[in-house]
Amino acid sequence: MRGVRRSSTGVPAGRHRGVLRGYPPFADFPQFRIGAGVSGTRRDRVTVRISGMTEPLLHLSPESLSTVSGSLATVSELVGDCARRTVGVDGLPGSATRLRATDLSAAWTDHVRGRADLVQRYSHLAASQATSLAAEDSDLGAVFRGGGR
Amino acid sequence: MNTVTGVPSPDRSVAVLSAWNTSSLGDAAAEWRLGSDGLYGAADRTRTAVTGISHGDLSGSIRDAVDRSLNRTADSLGRDGNRMSIAASYLEDGGERISSAIRELRLRVSLAESTGFTVHDDGTCVPSVDLVLGQVVVSAFAPAPGHGFRAALGLAMLHSRRITGAMDQVIEADADTAVALSGAHPGPLGDGPTSLTGDARANGVDSVNDTSDAIFEAGWLAERSGGRLLESGPDHGTSGVIAYGAALTDADHVIILVPGTGSDLSDPDSVVDQSTKAHGLLAGATVPTAVLVAMHDAPGHVTSAAGDRYHPAAADQIRTVAARAAESTSPGARISVAGFSHGAVVAAQATQGPGLRADSVMLIGSPGAGPGLRSTDGMKLVDQAGKRHDNGAGGDSRVLVANDPADIVTHTPKLRLHGADPADDAFGALPVELPDSGRTIPGTGPHSSYFTDRRAMRSITKALETAVGN
Secondary structure: OOOOOEOOOOOEOEEEEEEEOOOOOOOOOOOEEEEEEEEEEEOOEEEEEEOOOOOOOEEEOHHHHHHHHHHHHHHHHHHHHHHOOOOOOOOOOOOHHHHHHHHHHHHHHHHHHHHHHHHHHHHHHHHHHHHHHHOOOOHHHHHHHHHHO | OOOOOOOOOOOOOHHHHHHOOOHHHHHHHHHHHHHHHHHHHHHHHHHOOOOOOOOOOEOOHHHHHHHHHHHHHHHHHHHHHHHHHHHHHHHHHHHHHHHHHHHHHHHHHHHHHHOOEEEOOOOOEEEOHHHHHHHHHHHHHOOOOOOOHHHHHHHHHHHHHHHHHHHHHHHHHHHHHHHHHHHOOOOOOOOHHHOOOOOOOOOOOOOOHHHHHHHHHHHHHHHHOOOEEEEOOOOOOOOEEEEEEOOOOOOOEEEEEEOOOOOOOOOHHHHHHHHHHHHHHHHOOOOOEEEEEEEOOOOOOHHHHOOOOOHHHHHHHHHHHHHHHHOOOOOOOEEEEEEEOHHHHHHHHHOOOOOEEOOEEEEEOOOOOEOOOOOHHHOOEEOOOOOEOOOOOHHHOOEEEEOOOOEHHHHHHHHOOOEOOOOOHHHOOEEOOOOOOOOOOOEOHHHHOOOOOHHHHHHHHHHHHHHHOO
C-alpha cells in the first residue's frame, strides 16, 4: 500500500479509523470502533492511542498473547486430566448407587471436558492472534488500513 | 428416612447384597478428590496467567478484559472443584454407610448359619435337619421352654427378622447414596435428574407422565403463591425448589430458605406456608432479590425432628441446591442461606464437609447446630470462586443467629437434642437484633412469628444483606 507510512510491525502509523476485532479472543472482549493513532515504536509491540488522549489505550505485544496462550494451554491440559478423574463405580451390581454414579460420571466428564475445550479454544485464539500481530500485513494492520480508506 | 420412590430397587437377595464390594466407592471418591484438587490448581493458574506479563506488553482495556475473562473462567473452575469435592464426599459417605450395612448383613447371616440355620436368598431362615433333631433330643432329655422344635422355629424367625432388617438397611443406604449423588450433577437448578422431568431412566419410570401429576400440582401451587417451581428433586416426592422474587440471573442477592419440619412439596399447606415466608423475606429487601425455598427431606413434625436421623440427607440436598443455584446467578450476586427451626440445623450441618456455597448463613429460631459443630470455625462457607470464606468475627461474622427470646424452641439447645446452641457467645455467630415481641413467657407462638412480623422480617433481611455486603 503505497503512500501509507508503516510501522515496523506492518501496522500503518498515523491516524486511522478501524475495527480492532477480537483482541483478545475472549467472550466478553469489547469490539473497538475507535479513531486510533497506531504507532509501532518497536517491532514486537503495538500501541493504540485514541485521539485527544494522552495515555495510550493499550499496549499489545505478540509475546504477551503467546504467554497467555501458553498458560492457558497448560490449564487446558490440567483440566483435561481432571475430566478423567470423574469415574463411576463398580462392584455393586444392580445398585441404585452404581446407576447414579455412572450418570454422574458421564455428566461431569462432559462438563469438565467442555471447560478444558473452552480454555483450549482461548489458548488457540490467543496464539493465532499473537502470530498475526507479528506478521507483516497482519489482520490488525489490514483492519486499520481498511477502516482508514 | 428417605422414601425414595424414584430410585429403582436392586435385586434384594442375600447373595447379591452381601457380595457387594464397596471399595470402588472409596477409590472413586479418591479420584474425584484428585480431580477437584486439579481444578483448584487450574483455577489458580488461570487467574495468574496475566499477572506475570508486564504492563508495557499488555495494558489498557485489553488487559482488563483478559483479566476479567480469565478470572471468570477461574471462578468457574474453582466452583467446579468445590462441586467435585461434594460428589467425592457423597461417594465416600455412601461407601461407608453401605459398607457398614453390608457388614451387619454378613454378620447376621454368619450368626444364623453358624448356629445351624439355612439362610435363603430372601433372608428367611430355616433350621437344618440336624438342628431340629438335636433340639428334639435335647428337649426329650431335658424338657424346657427354650428347647425343642418350636424353639428352633422361634430362633429361625428371629434370624429371619434380623437378616431382612439388615437387608433393608443396605437397600436404604444404597437409595440414600443414589439420591445424594443425583443432586451432585454439574448442571444448574432445574437441570439433570433433579429437573421437573427428571431422568426417566434413572428414576425407573417408563415416561415422564408417571410423575407429571404430582409435579403439575406442585407447580400450580407454586404459581398460585407467586412462585415458580424450578425442580422437584430426583424422587419427585417431598423435595423441590420454588423460586420467588427476581429471576436468578437478575438478582443481586439470592436467599435460600431452608424450611423446618413439615416441609413437603406434595403438601399444599406446606407450599403456601413457605410462600408466606418467602414473601416476608422479599418485603424487606433493598436490592433485587430472589428467594429459593429448598423443600427438603424434612421430618413431619417436631417430635420426629429430635435426633440426628434427618440431618445428613437434608444437608446433602441443601448443599447441592446452593451449588446449582450459584451456576445460574450473575457473577456478582451474593448468596445467603437462611435456615428456620429444624431447617436451621440442616443449614448449619450443610456447612460441614465440602462446605456450603453461601456468603452468609442465618439460623432462625434454631433448636441447635446439629452434631459435630461447636462454633462457627467448623462451618465452611464457600465463595463464588469455590474457595473457603473467612467467616469473620463479631460484627463482621458471616454466620448469624436470629432468636426471639420468647421462642421456646430456642431454649431447647439446653436439652442438647440438636447439638450446640448457636446463640451461645462461644459459638461465635452474630446475633440479629429483633424487635421486642412483647412476650416474656416462652411459648410456641413466637416461633411462628419470625416471618409474619414485618419488623422482624425487615431486620432479618437487612442483616442478611449487610452480612453479604449488599
